[in-house]
Amino acid sequence: MTRSNALRANEPAAGALPEMTSSPRGRLILPFMAPFYHDFAQPTGWLAFRLIIGGFLMVEGWPKIIAPMAQVGFVENVLGWPAGWLFSPLLAILQFVGGALIALGLLTRPAALANAVMLAITIRFHVANPYDFEALLTPEGMAFLNENLQYLTANGQQKLLGDGGAGFLHQVQAKAVFNSTFWAAGAAIIAAFGGGRLSLDRLIGKEF
Numbered sequence: 582m583t584r585s586n587a588l589r590a591n592e593p594a595a596g597a598l599p600e601m602t603s604s605p606r607g608r609l610i611l612p613f614m615a616p617f618y619h620d621f622a623q624p625t626g627w628l629a630f631r632l633i634i635g636g637f638l639m640v641e642g643w644p645k646i647i648a649p650m651a652q653v654g655f656v657e658n659v660l661g662w663p664a665g666w667l668f669s670p671l672l673a674i675l676q677f678v679g680g681a682l683i684a685l686g687l688l689t690r691p692a693a694l695a696n697a698v699m700l701a702i703t704i705r706f707h708v709a710n711p712y713d714f715e716a717l718l719t720p721e722g723m724a725f726l727n728e729n730l731q732y733l734t735a736n737g738q739q740k741l742l743g744d745g746g747a748g749f750l751h752q753v754q755a756k757a758v759f760n761s762t763f764w765a766a767g768a769a770i771i772a773a774f775g776g777g778r779l780s781l782d783r784l785i786g787k788e789f
Contacts, residue, residue, distance in 0.1 A: 686780020
């Protein structure tokens with residue numbers, strides 16, 4: 582068998598779709614690793630990724646499930662959207678139920694896409710509404726606390742007394758944007774690739 586024929590033998594048959602990141606032996610520097618990548622590392626790693634993204638959404642969504650109308654004020658007064666009575670419980674369902682669907686790999690793509698859009702809106706909110714970077718304390722407040730350190734823990738002294746808390750607010754803002762970006766990207770990637778081999782979608786044999 583010639584080299585070109587050998588490479589074609591490792592490609593999927595006509596009409597068959599390969600796994601999302603399958604690597605034919607002919608392209609691998611260590612060809613003997615192909616079964617490990619294809620049969621264990623990729624499906625297991627993808628399952629773990631789905632569980633992380635879906636589990637995070639469930640954790641964030643559970644308090645909203647318990648109090649489904651708690652976000653009405655935020656939706657209407659901060660986001661400026663009407664019908665907070667609708668969007669507040671919808672957000673709870675989207676995060677908790679959608680996260681569960683992602684973790685289980687059931688209706689994976691629509692659940693992940695809906696959450697990717699929601700998380701993209703979250704990124705926009707954090708960018709458009711940054712924390713006030715000036716400080717948490719006025720000069721008078723800093724002077725008072727420097728003279729009365731018993732009101733602050735050692736950690737509080739470190740975070741507030743140097744610059745009034747401006748640096749701390751920068752850190753909070755950066756983490757809010759970075760975290761939302763990571764979760765949005767994770768949900769979008771899952772929406773693109775689907776549930777993978779270890780999913781209920783694959784078990785059922787049909788998926789979006």
